[in-house]
Amino acid sequence: MGMDAMAGRWLSRLKHSKIGLKHLRRDAEAVVAMTPQWHALSDEALDAKVLELREIFARRTHANEHIRDAAAAVREIARRETGEEPYMVQVMGALGLFHGQIVEMVTGEGKTLTAALAATLLGWLRRPVHVITVNDYLAQRDADGRSPIFRRAGLRAGAVINDTAEQDRAAIYRLPIVYITQKELVADWLRDQLKLGRIMDPVSTRWLMEGRSASRSQAGVLVPGLFAAVVDEADAVLIDEAVTPLIIAQPREEDAQSAMYTRARDLAADLKEKEHFVVDLQRKQVQLTNEGREKLLSMLRPDEHEIWHAARRREELVAQALSALHCYFNRQHYQIVEEKIVIVDEYTGRFMQDRQWQHGLHQAVEAKHSLEITADRDTLASLSFQRFFKLYPHLCGMTGTAADAKPEIETTYGLPVRIIPTNRPIRRTRYPDLIFATSRRRWEAVLEEIETMHKLGRPVLVGTRSVEASELLSWLLTERGLKHQVLNAIHHKIEAQIIAEAGHAGAITVATNMAGRGTDIKLGEGVAENGGLHVILTERHSARRVDRQLFGRAGRQGDPGSARVIISLEDDLVIKYAPWLAATLRRRFKGRTTPLPLWTRRVFDYAQGGAQNQAFRSRAMVLRHDEELDRALPR
Secondary structure (H helix, E strand, C coil): CCCHHHHHHHHHHHHHHHCHHHHHHHHHHHHHHHHHHHHCCCHHHHHHHHHHHHHHHHHHCHHHHHHHHHHHHHHHHHHHHHHCCCCCCCCHHHHHHCCCCCCCCCCCHHHHHHHHHHHHEEEEECCEEEEEEEEEHHHHHHHHHCHHHHHHHEEEEEEECCCCCCHHHHHCCCCEEEEEEHHHHHHHHHHHHHHHCCCCCCCHHHHHHHHHHCCHHHCCCCCCCCCEEEEECHHHHHHCCCCEEEEEEEECCCCHHHHHHHHHHHHHHHCCCCCCEECCCCCEEEEECCHHHHHHHHHHCCCHHHHCCCCCHHHHHHHHHHHHCCCCCCCEEEEEEEEEEECCCCCCCCCCCCCCCCCCCCHHHHHHHCCCCCEEEEEEEEHHHHHHCCCCEEEEEEEEECCCHHHHHHHHCCCCCCEEECCCEEEEEECCEEECCCCCHHHEEEEEEEEHHHHCCCCCEECCCCCHHHHHHHHHHHHCCCCCCECCCCCCCCCEEEECCCCCCCCEECCCCCCCEEEEECHHHHCHHCEEEEEEECCCCCHHHHHHHCCCCCCCCEEEEEEEEEEECHHHHHHHCHHHHHHHHHHHCCCCCCCCCCCHHHHHHHHHHHHHHHHHHHHHHHHHHHHHHHHHHHC
């Protein structure tokens, strides 16, 4: 892509940035005002009007009044085909997406229908439209559930999920609307680039992916082009996972260094923290001290493999082994499944199947648990999600927590952020935080709160940060005879079923921070009268947005609800990002079993701010690298 084309893209985004909330509201109100006349149309008249609008959009000659008419037409289609007529705020959100914006719509406001409305309008204008969802279940569910709308609008939709066969993928990718997770899409796109031999030339791939080369079909590529993307849970995809590289790799036929990882583990076990090495929990890194290097050298046997006599490689192997021992923990960062290490996504709590840590860390973790050490992989291609999504000429998204990430989204992607009002006033009550000196007392308080709400007949959703914490709480609830459901990476296959029952009277649901994103928790009979869903957050997350997402599960669409934070000074967040402050407070309040003063919450605010700043700096560094690469490549 030449500089003129790139400049045109950013000028287009600048134009869309001028379409503010007042503009969206005015147009949405105009759409809703047309409701009687659209209701009055016969099926034949509606179909004729839709065909007329499709032809206008195909010619790219649409004016603002055509956009309003199109939104009204799709709104009427949705009503007739699914029984759901988008609210005015959903129309606002869809128009924001159509204009290339990131829209914040709180949990329960109907983002799925909003995305379908926007995808239809974009499908008339440019195709294919990729609707990015957070997991395979939602991709398949939404593609199937919204297909009646798309069909009546003259479009077709499909879903690409993990077990979709390659021959079927090619056909689905060529449909006007494709529901898919970002991992599946980027992996297929990278494989296409390997077939084309262009992976090291991003400028050429941009040109190719915009449909200007006939060779893509000859090479048998899957993804015919990148034109428009509607990103659900945009904060998670565009911010939290933005710098995570998706890597296409092939295993080596044999790993000559397998025995080295086991030996490194044994050497690391004899080193003492602070004397021989220093642990940086924030960065999940270990640094050997001078004493540690000398100790390591003294432990070598005369007949050691020659690799151990190279100081740099020796220290790298042992440092990785120490990191595996002291920075990466089972049931928090990974899970052992069928004698294999499976990484757990820090932000969603889901398993990251077929993913490995790089630079020998994965093998070091396997050695830590005396598992079979897999062969290291040779990287064939790598691309960050941040870089990938910036390739789209039209990028937009929605989430319940865009406001917290507004400066970064606008700076990194050039996309304006719009905060869409709720359809009904929020009735959620936020109870005062409960802060305890010890983790044990925190869990006792959590159990007491659950029992109190359970006796009132209110459903309770308890959010935890790790699989280990969710399993611990499950055991404690079982000990008290409280029936409950657990939603974490282990039980993810029945996620929809668990969430569907989470709003019933007396239901107790324990969830990692995945918390069923994308699936509504609907209140059962009589629950609203008792106060609605109660949410308990048992540990604050490294990003404030994740906390807000969990709180947003209660009080959807004007329902009553409540939320409370119950935390301790032994939580992972403060140990990593405010260790001195947390230790000082633990000494001061040692032995205290009652809640601590609310001012102690400041240490959690400080730690959370530190975690967010570190994550921002990491993303900014990757962004600078991307920009430097762009400048270095010839145009």
